[in-house]
Amino acid sequence: MTNLKLSKLAGTVAGLTAIGTLALALPALAQEAAAPIAEAVAPTVDKGDTTWMLISTVLVIAMTVPGLALFYGGLVRAKNMLSVLMQVFAGFCMIALLWVIYGYSLAFAGPATPGGLSAFIGDFSKLFLGPITTDSLVETFTAGVFIPELTFVIFQLTFAAITPALIVGAIAERMKFGAVMVFLAIWFTFSYLPIAHMVWWWGGPSAPAGTAAGYLFGLGAYDFAGGTVVHINAGVAGLVAAILLGPRKGFLKEPIPPHSLVMTFIGACMLWVGWFGFNAGSNLEANGLTAVALLNTITAPAAAALAWAVAEKFTRGHASLLGAASGAVAGLVAITPAAGYAGTMGAIALGAVAGLVCLWAVVTLKPMFKYDDALDVFGVHGVGGIVGAIGTAIVAAPELGGHPLAGYAMGSQLWIQIQAVVIAVVWSAVVATIAMFIVKALFGGVRVSESAESDGLDISSHGEHAYND
Amino acid sequence: MKLVIAIIKPSRLEEVRQALNSLDVHGMTVTEVKGYGRQKGHSEIYRGTEYAVHFLPKLKIEIAVDDSQSDAIVSAIRESAQTGRIGDGKIFVLDLLAVTRIRTGETGASAL
Numbered sequence: 001m002t003n004l005k006l007s008k009l010a011g012t013v014a015g016l017t018a019i020g021t022l023a024l025a026l027p028a029l030a031q032e033a034a035a036p037i038a039e040a041v042a043p044t045v046d047k048g049d050t051t052w053m054l055i056s057t058v059l060v061i062a063m064t065v066p067g068l069a070l071f072y073g074g075l076v077r078a079k080n081m082l083s084v085l086m087q088v089f090a091g092f093c094m095i096a097l098l099w100v101i102y103g104y105s106l107a108f109a110g111p112a113t114p115g116g117l118s119a120f121i122g123d124f125s126k127l128f129l130g131p132i133t134t135d136s137l138v139e140t141f142t143a144g145v146f147i148p149e150l151t152f153v154i155f156q157l158t159f160a161a162i163t164p165a166l167i168v169g170a171i172a173e174r175m176k177f178g179a180v181m182v183f184l185a186i187w188f189t190f191s192y193l194p195i196a197h198m199v200w201w202w203g204g205p206s207a208p209a210g211t212a213a214g215y216l217f218g219l220g221a222y223d224f225a226g227g228t229v230v231h232i233n234a235g236v237a238g239l240v241a242a243i244l245l246g247p248r249k250g251f252l253k254e255p256i257p258p259h260s261l262v263m264t265f266i267g268a269c270m271l272w273v274g275w276f277g278f279n280a281g282s283n284l285e286a287n288g289l290t291a292v293a294l295l296n297t298i299t300a301p302a303a304a305a306l307a308w309a310v311a312e313k314f315t316r317g318h319a320s321l322l323g324a325a326s327g328a329v330a331g332l333v334a335i336t337p338a339a340g341y342a343g344t345m346g347a348i349a350l351g352a353v354a355g356l357v358c359l360w361a362v363v364t365l366k367p368m369f370k371y372d373d374a375l376d377v378f379g380v381h382g383v384g385g386i387v388g389a390i391g392t393a394i395v396a397a398p399e400l401g402g403h404p405l406a407g408y409a410m411g412s413q414l415w416i417q418i419q420a421v422v423i424a425v426v427w428s429a430v431v432a433t434i435a436m437f438i439v440k441a442l443f444g445g446v447r448v449s450e451s452a453e454s455d456g457l458d459i460s461s462h463g464e465h466a467y468n469d
Numbered sequence: 470m471k472l473v474i475a476i477i478k479p480s481r482l483e484e485v486r487q488a489l490n491s492l493d494v495h496g497m498t499v500t501e502v503k504g505y506g507r508q509k510g511h512s513e514i515y516r517g518t519e520y521a522v523h524f525l526p527k528l529k530i531e532i533a534v535d536d537s538q539s540d541a542i543v544s545a546i547r548e549s550a551q552t553g554r555i556g557d558g559k560i561f562v563l564d565l566l567a568v569t570r571i572r573t574g575e576t577g578a579s580a581l
Contacts, residue, residue, distance in 0.1 A: 255513075255521075318514065363516065
């Protein structure tokens, strides 16, 4: 980056920090909608709920570091292993900091009265987590049941951190490291935060009717643990970024096989185990529905892994380990929005369908359009997320053993889910496109040079070799 | 002196080593190599992409031998490395100009 661009960037960061500090000094504009502790409902904080949330948080952290890092790392060539680990790791660290600075506030803070942009993005009332103390509480989905707000902050931090990290898979093996970081920061700010706000922000079950909520929440969209917020969001951004970035040298011409499916397997298993925190922790407390979400997080990926493996055996000759592992991830993605809504048989069916559809997306759709989504972020997370989001409307049906919310009707819910999917797809695609153009301008091109790409990003971007024996 | 270079299937190494031992050949160098001849490769499938893998793993054995032993050693290698299927490999014999034992400085036949 030239000195001029560097100082412009520094100036922008300094400016934002100044605005943030000023906002802190202003009196709080409105009561925090989700923490009415002096109301008629006497808040109870159960140590079991709090402990469960803290454990879930740690599980989800392990999904990113090192789960996702290894899952992706094993899929690239040995000369690029460290670059993938680094992009995921540094991405996690960066987003963790941005989250506590302004991310949480923009995602989960806002005035109680609807109006303005509050349905689409939060405000700066919780910049730097300012007003939050160890006594601050947020309500779960059960009226009168609360958890410490800080546990909610860190639990949501782990979601915010893994989502941009997913995009790394699509742009692997050819993008400048600095450009990756800035792209993720911009996309996180303008796509992850608004969509998280739209889907998940509300005043809590004890808030009076008419309290402000995110646009998609108000529409009645079902997204238990982030099928839309995390997977569709990241999957679409990955696809757009991969297309704008261009394919790797040698894509479709020379073999680019995974250098260590053993690492990929280890990563996939860590993702699965961590996902229990992701899905079951999204219930925000420890009760029977938490167990439902956990159970669904076992059955759906199990069905998906076997569906993928069996379909692969019949269509391509072998049931591969990579296929089984990818199938499991596809099932995990699909059950994410449905984790607390699906019955057991519904979860199995949803998993199996996701396994088959994602297999199709990866082996048929991608070669058809020839985009170099290097590690199939769109094929597994994007497509799996869409299957899951729409399938949630179906598997939530009580006749299928589901656990819908009050006022559920399959037809109308299907329509709501489709609207949510379309909005997320378009929003993420537009933000990813703009972010890529910004980064291209800032860095004078986002791809590394041809020789750097040939030598491998480990040595050219990071000055290291992964394997020195 | 001759340098015998044999490209063999990796699974035949132990048989070849034992056959050469019985001919009083007690030293060899083994390298892992890749190659193909009439044996075609195979294809591997990773998710959406199928790769034709042309190069197959082989082992290269190099032995420095006396002229008088050269034919016997080539036969011994051929018999022990053979499986009867395409891809068994090839044996090359080259003229060897000089040999030196590093530890003692001996040269010529006594260095073999």
